[in-house]
Amino acid sequence: MSKIILTGDRPTGRLHIGHYVGSLRRRVELQESGEFDKIFVMIADAQALTDNADNPEKVRQNIVEVALDYLSCGLDPEKTTLFIQSQISELTELTFFYMNLVTVQRLQRNPTVKQEIVLRGFSENEGDENANKRGIPTGFFTYPISQAADITAFRATTVPVGEDQEPMIEQTREIVRKFNSTYGETLVEPEIMLPDNAACLRLPGTDGKAKMSKSLGNCIYLSDPSEVVRKKVMGMYTDPTHLRVEDPGHVEGNTVFTYLDAFCKPEHFAMFWPEYNSLDEVKAHYQRGGLGDVKIKKFLFNVLDSTLEPIRQRRAELEKNISYVFDVLKKGSDEAREVAAQTLIDVKKAMRINYFDADVLADLIQQFNNKAE
């Protein structure tokens, strides 16, 4: 069986270094590994609209920003199909059929949906005077089903995503099993692929909060200029008990060290901090006491900036030729549509709703005539 990847992001803002270590870097590695027969990376604008109905223009404007982030990180349109979700109308058709295989109660139990209802400020009560978003949009509530359509349309075997997406993949697997047991073996059951390094699983914000997110204002963006990155790093949350340089410091829960775990490579020491040979040595010194935060932050800045600089440069080049970026998305969307259309044909055939295929039609007519006799 072919090995196929499908993954994607909602275009609600530029991508940040949490996206980079959690998914982008991995996608580029997977692309270069040659292990997969096909890789699809989708800009999920339709899904983004499910919780941004009050700001559709934001979603629209961010499509190209996300595409720029993808290309500048090294996704190569010769090897990876980049496309826009809303351009593949087959996905909505699949969603509509899958909706019959999922109960309202099952959707209500989806932990990510539950969390997002609170996070997005959707009030469960339509009459809630205080809520600014009264009631839960139906499209939002059912987006796990639409995500199952995204995944199955491309016969994805592997879905590299963050751990918050685990419930979506589980629901997809349930839908696949239900469809196949009802209509016969048609859809492929996907596997999740989680980031392999704990620091990358969920990179905290610069303020030490559990998640880097635009609404918390604690992000370092891939497109941030060097000076902005420096300021953000120098202002980062470290160990609140490490007051004087001599004090022993804590490494766990110290955001600066979490970032180093995610970004630092052995060669960075020779380049930027030859007094040390490894991150373990730095950590040991910090824990003993006598190593100040400023020195570590300067090192972290150098590590981050040297990682981001080539990405920034590629972005600047691409920004000069934005019609090329749209061209990539159009070609990718055309290619993706062909694949999804074939899956939809197979699905309709399995469901026996392909009434006008010549053999089926002949059969239907014959059945009717036999009954009439």
Ligand code: TRP
């Ligand atoms: N839900 C994903 C996110 O918020 C985006 C997404 C939409 C996706 N469809 C997908 C991811 C299909 C993987 C597969 O990041």
